[in-house]
Amino acid sequence: MMWQSVRTKLTIVYLLLILFAMELIGAYFIQSLNRYFVDNYTKTITHEAQLLANVVGLPLSLGPAHSKHNLHSILQPISEISGATVYILDKDGIVIGTSGNPYITGQKRVDPEVTGALLGLKTEEIAVNPQNGQRYLYLAVPIRIHSRIKGAVELVAPMNSIYHSISRVIIIFATGTLLALVLTAVLAGIIARTITGPITAITRTARALAGGDFDQVVEIYSNDEIGELGATFNMLTRRLKQSLLSTEQEKRRLQAVMSTMSDGVIATNGHGNILLINPAAMHYLQVDQSIIGNKLSDLLPEVFTRESAQIVEVHTRFLAISIMALYPKERSNRIVSEELDAEFEEKNGHVYVMRDVTEETILEASRKRFVADVSHELRTPLTTIKSYGEALLEGAVEDVELAKNFLQVINRETDRMIRLIRDLLQLSRFDSGYEVLRKEVISTEELVQRLAERFALIVFQSEVQFITEVEENALVQVDRDRIDQVLDNIVSNSLKYTPKHGTISIQAEVDSYPEHVVLTLKDTGSGIPAQELPHIFDRFYRVDKARSRQLGGTGLGLSIAREIIQAHGGTIDVHSEFGKGTRVVITLPRYEGDRE
Structure with missing residues (x-):
């Protein structure tokens, strides 16, 4: 973490800048110093070599014996003063005099410097002696007598003192650089602290904001850019707090809307x-x-x-x-x-x-089916009426008996359409809520007795046994005509599908919890297939479509019955087993008061 702080980075940057500057200056200084010392030393040795070449020119011209005696007396002092080894060579490169080892006198030197000097050039080179690993300056100048080259002077000067002096200067410079780096590090830390202190405070405040504490304020110590940053941060904190409060309110509203x-x-x-x-x-x-x-x-x-x-x-x-x-x-x-x-x-x-969209789908499907069913139900009697009317117009009216039969068919189909329209109007009133129930208090015994009286003759003619049973007489508050319509519809359906010598029964009882009256109508007719039971309350739905039309049914009776029972706060259910009969269960709220 320490290496990731801005203060550490600033300090390191300062140190690197100072170090780079010092290294750059040092490199230039050392290079210049090295060139200065080497150039001065080279000039000195060159001057001595040139002076020596002028001095030894006269003895060399007097002959070998004379030159050898004079050369030794000249070379020895120069060698002691400069510290260099001096070689005097003739025009063939043979050593004729030296301040060094006298045993090499008479040997030929093949150094590149000597070769260049014998050609009339001043040559020099700094090289490392492989025998002792020390650096030496190899310098040779030609000896001219009357513009003719008579030999050469070669000086081999050690440079240890020169490089020793340069090394001492480098050590002094490095020590100064190190001291400057230490002082720079201290100053850089102080400067970095003044810059990063406010930034650290802003960082602490930002962490507090991230943790949800929006009451934090950055202290401003100056009017510079950092102070302006702190002021801007405080303004941002206030606006962020307001924005978060607004966002939270919008979020709560959105959650409330989404939830509901x-x-x-x-x-x-x-x-x-x-x-x-x-x-x-x-x-x-x-x-x-x-x-x-x-x-x-x-x-x-x-x-x-x-x-x-x-x-x-x-x-x-x-x-x-x-x-x-x-x-x-x-x-x-x-x-x-x-x-x-x-x-x-x-x-x-x-x-x-x-x-x-279940309800929409169901209503749309019901609407389409309803339109199709109404069209179908009206088309059949209208087609029959039109056909018989056309037959009468075409001459069937002349035959009295035939005309009478045709008129009876027309009358029967007209009654069928009237019943259909009446049922449709009644369902429409229930759907729109305009149907008004005229309720009165009546006993279950009276309801069952009136039902038996209405169907007594029809039951006798159908040779069907009709059984009534009232286990407990109770009061219900209902629309007498509407309940009679429901019971009549159910009994009529039972009579249609119950064969001769069959049984139709109605039972009235009271269920204690919740307290309501239960009317159960059972028959021993043909029953209803299991797959048809879920649809028997649908409008225009018939189990046996052909037979229902022959018997004058519209397919709306059970739909109207369910609407009437539900309008009274009751329920109606049909249970049937194909081939064994049908049981219809009607429940109505029991009236708890006294009959007026």
Whole structure:
């Protein structure tokens, strides 16, 4: 953590800058110093060599014997003063005199410097002696007599003192550089602290803000850029606090709206992961909050499968896709998907809105079926009336008996249409809430007795046994005519499908909890197939369509009966077993008061 602080980084930067500057200056200084010492030393040795070449020129011209004696006396003092080894060579490169080892006199030197000097050039080179590893300056100048080269002077000067002096200067410079770095480090730390102190305070405040504490304030010590940064940070803190409060309020409002929505809402990111799901959507999909973060594509196949769902409609609407699916089979939902703009993601997310359209689907299907059924029911009698009317117009009226039969058919079909229209009007009044019940208090015994009296003759003619039983007489507050209509419809249906010598019974009893009256009508007729039972209360629904029409039924009787019973706050259920008979159970609230 220490190496990641701004103060440490600033200190290191200062040190590196100073070090770089010192190294740059040092390199230039040392290079210049080295060149200065070497150049001065080279000039000195060159001057001595040139002077020596002028001095030894005269003895060399007097002859070898004379020159050898004179050379020794000249070379020895110069060698002691300069510390260099001096070689005097003739024009063939043979050593004729030296201040060094006298045994090399008469030997030929083949150094490149000597060769250059014998050609009339001044040559020099700094090289390392392989015998002792020391650096030496090898310098040779030609000896000219009357513009003719008579030999050469070579000096081999050690440079240890020169480089020793340079090394001492480098050590002094390095010591100064190190001291400067230490002082710079101290000053850099102080300067960095003055810069990073306010930044550290702002950082602490920012951490507190990240933890939810919006009461923190940065203290401002100066009016410079850092002070302006602190003031701006304080202003940002206030605005952030206001924005978060506003966002939290909007979030609570959104959560309240989402929680109370009847439509399911699911939001996903660009990768299809669920970000949000409201209670309605969880109810539709039978999931909980744990699915947040999972992919929606992993969830949907488990819900919308071939066994549990059926795709009904798919269409494109702008950027939305609307899908109506049955989920499960008895429910119908519409899913609308809308694309969301995602500025910081590669792909856009989506919002899916699930709406339960079961009632709409059922009502639409019922409307279509109702229109088709009404059209069918009206078309048959109208076609019959038209056909018989045309026959009468074409001459059948001349035959009195035939005309009478035709008119009876027309009258019968007209009555059928009247009954159909009457039933439709009654259902319409129940649907719109305009049907008014004229309730009165009546006993169950009276209801059953009146029913038996109304059907006494019909039962006798049908050779069917009609049994009534009132286990406990109770009062109900009902619309007498409407309840009679329900009972008449049920008994009429039983008579239609109960064969001769069969039995029809009605039983009245009281159920104690909750206290209500139960009317049970049973017959020993042909019964209703199990697959037909869920639909017997549907409008225009007939179990045996051909026979029902022959017997004058409209297919609306049980629908009207259910509407009447439900309007009284009761229930009606049908239980049947094909081939063994049918049982209709009607419950009505019991009247607890006294009969007026």
